[in-house]
Amino acid sequence: MPTIPPQRVHPLGDQPHLYRQAAESFGARAERYDRARPRYPDAMVEAIVKGSPGPAVLDVGCGTGIAARQFQAAGCRVLGVDVDERMAELARRDGIEVEVSTFESWDPAGRRFDAVISAQAWHWVEPVAGAAKAAQVLPPGGRLAAFWNVAQPPPEVADAFAAVHERVLPEMSFHRVKTPPLEGYSPLFAKTADGVRQTGAFAEPEQWRFDWDRFYTRDEWLDVLPTHGIYAQLPPDKMQELLEDTGAAIDALGGGFTMRYAAVVATALRIDAR
Template sequence: MPTLPPEQPRSPEVETHQLRKAAQSFGSDAERYDRARPRYPDALLDRIATPGARVLDVGCGTGIVARQLQAAGCEVLGVEPDARMADVARRLGVEAEVAPFEAWDPRGREFDAVVAGQAWHWVDPVAGAARAAQVLRPGGRLAAFWNVFQLPPEVAEAFAAVYRRVLPDSPFNLDTLVKQPLDGYRALLVKAVDGIRGTGTFGEPEEWHYDWEWPYTRDAWLDQVPTHGALTRLPPDKLAEILEGIGAAIDTVGGGFTMRYTTVAVTATRTAEVR
């Protein structure tokens, strides 16, 4: 998922998709990433692709989305810039090619759907949408989606206090932990929509929302924390301090909590003509 808490707006000269070191930091512990990260609502994936569809999974990571689509009867190819993540995907039964999506060679292959779970913000939104249009059959769907989570208020306040204490100079926007997390994603969603519209090859983009919940034990949440954005690059002592503080906060609310998720998708279908 995008870093939670989200980062403060960056200089306009630096876009998220240009931060290649950050984008490829998740492979430092790819097995943990696959184990700990949440999955996606079946209702969303069923709406994107039907059984038998050929699907391209952009930024497939360890194959979380791809395996869900395979289980639904789809044929899936993954594209992933980090070889460590792609290796895990292959070991778990997903065909994956290593390349940034913008530079990936489709070799004439076509797909019924192009998807990106937690990954489209690492792709140039203009070049990525153009490449998706290139490989989609007429009527095929592009869908980029993210899991946005909202902590219970008392847990959010406690977690924010830990981040402020351990990482006082962090670029994270900690206010979104205790307010409306989806607001922190609005600029990201707008960029995705603008990129799709800019190709001139898609119908009008839509935004879909799916609300769901997931219970976390103390250990399950602490397993996921090191996979969040810039935390993948923290010095071990700082990460340990964060984990200790967050673990103590979870203990104070009974050793677990229920997370509210909204999976939000930006999606559009390709028109018959590609410019």
């Protein structure tokens, strides 16, 4: 895992699973979330599928089924678990079976899976309890894979967005930190790996990375912005101001920009406990 600079942490700190109100806020914007949130690179999905012993996949925090649909397209059978019935209902429209529960309290009822995945959601799970539950449903050789899309805006875009936040949300000072965005997620990767190690049920965790790009128009980015958990509790007037100022900043940049993403996977294989 990369070194974690002491001044740089994820916006919700290194224990975001404690912020349940943020974790459970996405259902209020389920349609927007499904429409706007980025997908995951095909190379990442292929690597996880090839690195698993079979096609049975459990998707933890499946949300509206963004990742589940990609794994289904790759030939997998997917069961989702999510805390929010509103998100689950949208996923079911695409034929994804979803059970509503926190993962820590979910009852696998003796079922087994070849892979346990979590797309942009494992940080909402208590890391040791989550890894232990994953170990319960995976056979030896089964794979746990938690992954995140980490946005890495070009410098001129990052500076423009930081200026907006300094005006509108000055208390969110993390937007002004200039260290690479991936370092902000390092505590999450470290927490995931530590939780996996503490179970004693997995081989040493690995970190995989898949880089990809996406061009956003002004309207497309303004569609994405309210789906980020750090804005879940903003009053409507503050959200509107943030959207207006961000839109003006994108207009000044020419009406669009290319976001660089790194899809980073924290993954480990279940080992025989004997």
